[in-house]
Amino acid sequence: MKAVRYHRYGGSDVLVHEDAERPVPGEGQVLVRVAATSFNPVDADIRGGFLSEVFPLTFPHTPGLDVAGTVAELGTGVDGRQVGDAVVAFLPMNADGAAAEYVLAPAGTLTAAPERAELTDAAALPVGGLTAWQALFDVAGLEAGQSILVNGAAGAVGGYAVQLAEQAGAVVTATARETSADRLRDYGAHRVIGYLDHSAAPPAAEGAPFDVVLNLAPTSAEETAALAGLVRDGGALVSTTTPPPDDPGRGIRGARVFVQSNAGQLAELVSRVDAGRLRIHVADRRPLTELAAVHDEAAAGKLTGKTVLIPG
Numbered sequence: 001m002k003a004v005r006y007h008r009y010g011g012s013d014v015l016v017h018e019d020a021e022r023p024v025p026g027e028g029q030v031l032v033r034v035a036a037t038s039f040n041p042v043d044a045d046i047r048g049g050f051l052s053e054v055f056p057l058t059f060p061h062t063p064g065l066d067v068a069g070t071v072a073e074l075g076t077g078v079d080g081r082q083v084g085d086a087v088v089a090f091l092p093m094n095a096d097g098a099a100a101e102y103v104l105a106p107a108g109t110l111t112a113a114p115e116r117a118e119l120t121d122a123a124a125l126p127v128g129g130l131t132a133w134q135a136l137f138d139v140a141g142l143e144a145g146q147s148i149l150v151n152g153a154a155g156a157v158g159g160y161a162v163q164l165a166e167q168a169g170a171v172v173t174a175t176a177r178e179t180s181a182d183r184l185r186d187y188g189a190h191r192v193i194g195y196l197d198h199s200a201a202p203p204a205a206e207g208a209p210f211d212v213v214l215n216l217a218p219t220s221a222e223e224t225a226a227l228a229g230l231v232r233d234g235g236a237l238v239s240t241t242t243p244p245p246d247d248p249g250r251g252i253r254g255a256r257v258f259v260q261s262n263a264g265q266l267a268e269l270v271s272r273v274d275a276g277r278l279r280i281h282v283a284d285r286r287p288l289t290e291l292a293a294v295h296d297e298a299a300a301g302k303l304t305g306k307t308v309l310i311p312g
Contacts, residue, residue, distance in 0.1 A: 002311065003100030004291045005060040009049030012295040017288070020062070023096070023104045025075030030105050032087060033072040036123035036285075036308045037064035037098035039294050040156075046093070047295070055094040063291075064097030064309075065090055067105065068113055068123035078107045086113035088270070090126035090261040098123075099291055101311045111266045114273035114280075121282045124156065124306040129269040129278075131240060131259040132160035136168070139255050140212045140236045144169030149210045149230060151196060152217030153189070154180035156306040157240060159281045160269075161214055162187045167277060173207045175217070180304075187279070198222075202229020215239040228252055282306055 001022045006014040025031045043063045045051050071085040081087070089109040091097050096104065113122045135157075136142045142165060150161050153174035165172045166188025174189040181192040196203035198219070209232035215224060219242050228248035231237050236253045237244045244254030272278035283305025286294060290309070297303050 001101040002288075003062050004064075004288060005062050005099075006047060007060045009047065009052065011048070012044075012292045012299070014047065015063075015292040015295065017291075020060075020100060022102050025073050025078075025104055027076045028078060028107050029075040030071055030078055030081055030087075030107050030110060031073035031075075032067055032069040032089075032098075032103050032105050032110075034067055034098050034101055034103055034311050035069040036120035036310045037068075037288075038066040038123045038127070038306055038308045039291070039298060039303070040065055040127050041298065042093075044295055044298060057094055062096040062098075062100050062103070064099035064103070065093065066123045066126045067091055067098035067103055068119050068121075068125075069098070069103075070119075072102060075107075081107065081110065086119055087111065088113045088122050088126055088266065089263070090130055090259075090266065092261070099288060099309065109261050109263055111263050111270055114270045116274045116276065117280050120285065120308055120310055121280050123308045124280050124282050125269060125273070126261075126266055127259060128156040128306060129160045130262060130265055131157045131257060132164055133265050133269065134259055134262075135214055135238050135240060135257045136161060136164055136212075139257055140214065140238045142168055142170055142212055145171075146211035147171040147207065148173070148212040148214060149205060149207070150174045150189075151213065151215045151227065152176075153184055153192075154304065155216055158216050159184070159187060159305075160278070161216070162189050163278055166190075167272075170212075171207075173205065173210070175205075183281070198226060201226045203227070205230050209235070211235045213237050215241060215244075217241065228254070282308055284308075285310060287312060
């Protein structure tokens with residue numbers, strides 16, 4: 001089979017599209033024929049070796065945490081799956097990923113793919129959707145009637161966060177460029193404002209103070225700390241990027257999100273897609289052979305939204 005792999009840590013130049021042995025499922029594993037994977041910013045951090053102490057790799061390594069595809073073969077002890085089933089998953093951080101024609105997945109990570117979305121596009125759901133779900137509900141504890149600012153809402157996680165927060169009964173303010181404003185309003189954002197002016201402390205934002213501020217944008221430590229000024233006393237400042245201060249003051253809880261694979265939560269997201277309540281947004285679809293270029297574009301800040309990558 002063909003796969004994109006790297007044999008050492010480094011820049012995007014270490015990513016090589018090459019021949020690799022097709023894996024064989026062991027006990028509790030499922031071999032998935034990959035319809036698509038997607039790019040996540042953490043892929044570049046892992047490739048660069050910045051997370052080697054947390055997620056040590058065995059080389060050569062195949063990236064790709066998101067997978068959408070069909071079951072090709074079952075390992076021993078796997079129940080509830082059949083060859084040909086369409087599935088999605090968030091794969092383990094340091095196992096070989098889905099930037100290949102086939103990938104091994106622990107059976108417990110898999111859930112049925114949404115029926116109301118193209119299978120390739122479903123690769124944009126697991127990591128982004130789970131990050132939004134866990135940030136809003138597991139970390140921030142968002143409840144109906146609360147107000148939330150989603151900073152950097154146009155990206156891969158932000159669209160899901162806006163939709164899920166609105167469905168939870170929250171009043172949603174989103175920051176995004178005007179090119180994404182209509183889409184976010186369609187998702188349920190009550191207010192869309194331009195990017196925050198971090199030269200002010202706190203930055204000005206219509207609708208403040210908020211019960212929850214969810215920061216999805218790349219911000220400096222100082223800019224992240226300043227966001228606490230937009231949170232009402234006793235609220236929550238949650239970030240997927242730069243960690244908030246340990247003690248933002250005024251009883252505010254500060255937390256950074258570390259997303260985890262959760263098949264139950266992923267199944268709930270899939271059910272919302274199939275019910276027409278959650279929309280998957282794919283900004284670009286590229287052949288897997290262009291993965292290195294996608295990493296370069298991400299580093300240059302040129303990616304907007306989710307890019308899925310298709311073997312072939």
